[in-house]
Amino acid sequence: MVEPDKLGFDTLSLHGGQKPDSDFGARAVPIYQSTSFLFRDVEHAAGLFNLERQGHIYSRISNPTVAVLEERVAALEGGVGSIATASGMAALWLAVSTLMGAGAHIVSSASVYGGSNNLFSQTLPRFGIETTFVKPRNTDGFRAAIRPETRMVFGETLGNPGLEIMDIEAVADIAHEAGLPFVMDNTFATPYLFRPHDWGVDLVHHSITKFMGGHGLAIGGALVDGGIFDWDASGKFPTLTEPYPSYHGLRFTEEFGTQAFITRARVEGLRDFGAPLAPQNAFYILQGIETLSMRMDRHVANTRRVVEFLQSHDAVEWISYPELGDHPDHERAKKLFPKGCGAIFSFGIKGGREAGRVFIERLEVFSHLANVGDAKSLVIHPASTTHATMSAEQLERAGIGEELVRLSIGLEDAGDLIDDLAAGLKASQR
């Protein structure tokens, strides 16, 4: 039997999206630190502006360095295309603004990044977009929350911070039955551990600041279009199916088919709202992606060692990591995340907030800061930082208690991480 001719994950991590430099033969992706790009002539310029020709005009809309990253992320995720943005939140807003306007409604998992929660619960209502939050394991709750004006269903592939794993296939079916796209944040997993499009997810958004970059040098986001969703059949997305006056009546689905969403998001979303990724940051993040699989394997291996240590420690009340048999999503984790459940997890420390404060302040190898997915190990107390704007009710719904400490396990020697945690836990219980 003949085999398909396609490149593997690691090859795409290193080469995806890059055409070797034709002028000087540069092997690395050059940094095109330029706001704008020369037109060949007036005819060429007019063609680019009217979407008759493809290419780069102005780095707010596209840039050659950023485009390499965009193609690479799309290739790794198995999508048709992606847009890199100034941050993960910019990517989420790009999805929202391309799909809907005032009067629309979102159904979101309650267990999402604090920034996403803030956008949905606090900011979007000011623009006439309401959100209903559903506990991620309440699959039927997603169906019940959908209204006629709902325009997307949202969740995280590994919930923040509790690592809840939704019944992704079932929620995708619920969304599709209602003619809605299922949008997921895949930041915690990365496409190495999980590819949402393979499980029915239509759009994927990332903070590529995290594991994708891996080094903590650059902020960035990405929005990936799986090219799966049938916008015409849904009939709920006039931005994609009806004439767009800005391009003289262009209908995106009719002209661009599977690439309708990502094309509209670029030519409108980046043009009108801005927030592109800077080429220098794209370069940094590309360096990280080159080693994504190897880093993720090490992140997971270290995490398993740390979890094993914490399991046997008296100062630990509970650990939420889906690879553990007592995690509510353990069976689903085995099915969806066979390579590992990532390197971010939370645990409850005996003694609550005060013990947590002492623990965090005693750590030497772990860094206390508001980030995850760095090569270096990180720690934070979500209830007082990343999720501080959430009400007590929202915190309860998201499973974030006062005793919850979130760890992001890095690439250091696992033994050093365990020694550091042991010292912190000992101090916290005095």
Next chain:
Amino acid sequence: MRTTVQGKQVLATTGGRDLDRDLPLLLFIHGAGHDRTAWQLQTRYFAHHGYAVVAVDLPGHGGSEGPPPDSIAGYADWVADFIESLGWDAANVVAHSMGSLIAIQLAASHPDQVISLALLGPAAAMMVHPDLLAAARSNDHLAYDLITGWSHSAGGQRGGNQTPGIWMSGATMRLLERNHPGVLANDLAACAAFDGAVDAAAEIRAPTLLLLGSADLMTRPAQAAPLQAKLNQQTIVLDGVGHSMMMENPDGVIDAVADFLRKLNEA
């Protein structure tokens, strides 16, 4: 644009402009298992450069009702009816892969309806790998995997798309996955069974452009040689480009076809 041909609904795109009856018709015919959107990077250009552009979904493809014709001759007769339904006497035809076989047959059997031909990735005979045909007949995803892999040059598989942010292999795969069950197998079988391309080419008087990709794995440039010998043609080879040349080198395709049409109009 929606219209009706042989009693069935047909979807076509017009490059973002309403059809102008005073302009010459430029008809785009897609390949096996594709649809109108395979031409997304060419249609807008020609619609804004003096042509009434129509990129049609062949029956059973994209948004057009099926069933698809089960032979190249059947497709060619359908396209003839489609041109007539549009209200033009004849069209300049741009066609890719299986579409180029349809266009050759169309120009031979309905010569009054064809002004010129631009054939992308044509071949005198389109042999289909038996594993591919078997996979397509059983609606096995392997068929899409195989075609996606063979549609792109080695460079195209790595990427570096002229369209920022679009992953070509992913776009090709999703386009194929939109096929209704059985349609790809129908097309591949029609291609494999068609042995009349060279004879048909001998009858064609319409000026013809053959556009070949030097890295085409599906229809290698040498496979067009028998057609070159029979047609009133000029041949352009796009260097390093695979079978999905409209995507891998959209400007190369636009420039070659535009130059060909310009010279025809000047002649």
